[in-house]
Amino acid sequence: MAERRVDPEDGATYTWDELSQFYNRKYKKKEIEAYWETCKPAKRTRKAKAEEEPKAKAKSKAKAKVKAKAEAAEPKAKAKVKAKAKAVPKAKETKPSGNFKVVVCGGCGGIGQPMALLMAMDKNVKELCIYDLDISPMPPAGVAQDLIHLERKCSVKGYVGKVNEPPVNFMEECLTGCHLVLIPAGLPRKPGQTRDDLFKINADIAKGIVEACAKYCPEAILAMIVNPVNSIVPAMAELYKKKGLDPLKIIGVSTLDVVRANKFVAEETNKNPNYISVPVIGGHAGATILPVFSQDKAGKLLPAEKVPDMDKHVQDAGTDVVNAKNGKGSATLSMAYAGARFGSAILSGLSGRKRTECAYCASTVTDLPYFAQKVVLGATGIEKVLPLGELNEHETKRLEEVKTQLKGEIDTGLAYAVANSLA
Ligand code: NAD
Ligand code: LMR
Secondary structure, eight states, X not given: OOOEEEOTTTSOEEEHHHHHHHHTTTSOHHHHHHHHHHSEEOOOOHHHHHHHHHHHHXXXXXXXXXXXXXXXXXXXXHHHHHHHHHHXXXXXXXOOOOOEEEXXXXXXXXXXXXXXXXXXXXXXXXEEEEEEETTSSSOHHHHHHHHXXXXXXXXXXXXXXXXXXXXXGTOHHHHTTOSEEEEOOSOOOOTTOOGGGGHHHHHHHHHHHHHHHHXXXXXXXXXXXXXXXXXXXXXXXXXXXXXXXXXXGXXXXXXXXXXXXXXXXXXXXXXXXXXXXXXXXXXXXXXXXXXOGXXXXXXXXXXXXXXXXXXXXHHHHHHHHHHHHTTSOSOOHHHHHHHHHHHHHHHHHHTTOOEEEEEEEEOXXXXXXXXXXXXXXXXXXXXXXXXXXXXXXXXXXXXXXXXXXXXXXXXXXXXXXXXXXXX
């Protein structure tokens, strides 16, 4: 029978497997091992004792031998591990949840509704606002009334804007005091269209909403889901800059590319996707999507001859959904999942628990002014834009292709910002 020990954190008893599984995502294996050593063995019943005695003796003899050997060989390393082990319970101290206000613009749409559901379940959300147009088949008040019944702390309210009128006329109460605005408002692709084809109409939609944010919540983080992300983010960030606001508050959501890369690697390598984290850099359209498989433990196991196909699979994943939906829209549910994952990471950062995610934003890590890469999300939003790290030969070659296409798409956004201004 597996040995059980008492975790001083909660007083409950655990086997090594249970304890290591519990702390697995928070601490390194060595730290957990050291912590296990500090946990006192659980009291056993007489019957269990009788059954375990012979085995336990042999085990503890062997253990003592290993311990003595380790002590002789590595006294310093052991002291380090011990010190780390002491830090384990401290690091587990819980901080209070945040009480943030979140707005979903386009909150009655294919992405908006399921993403609002997931955000309503986030422990950091105290107030959720659903904003959409009067022409939406589902009224925002309906989505709000539905979500309000969840057993969660957040209140939910719907707000309606009038089509062809500036959002700034309708969004004052909705945006005032808000911390995060998730923006999937805009048209999705149909089969045969590129994301670029959506630029003119979606940039104007985004501009109206960004204008209202600049007025009512200039400190909030604006997470742009609306396509084409590669051009809309530069356009809106430059408009923010023109207005004297921080362009890094405008962030392009490229999380779905990471989610897809992780899933495809998991399928190919037969590993658990929870432990896979493939950075996806560049942008969010076709060849600009560059999954860096070599920087993930499982991803780097892919045979070299499979990498180009896997790379293409991630690039084309959005189009695969568009084609499968046969003119009825693009990815909505997986995007809601990815958008909520990113939204939650932002709120986590704002509440003092830093998180690292990939995102498309103003950047100096390449010679392009906007790029997707890992960023550290902290108390003010993006705190750090991280360097690309080491790339292998395939990735280095692909980076050049990424930059060529992305440059044109960034330029489209920059030209829009020159021709327009926020009121
Ligand atoms: P949808 O048509 O189902 O929903 C869009 C919603 O936006 C609708 O409810 C519509 O009424 C609303 N809307 C339109 N104009 C508005 C305005 N001015 N103000 C407020 N609301 C407005 O579309 P969807 O499937 O939810 O996709 C939305 C956008 O997200 C598309 O542009 C799509 O290409 C993009 N998208 C991005 C990613 C990504 O990875 N970044 C993934 C999937 C989809
Ligand atoms: C996606 O990647 O699924 C989105 O960008 C939607 C699209 O048009 O492909």
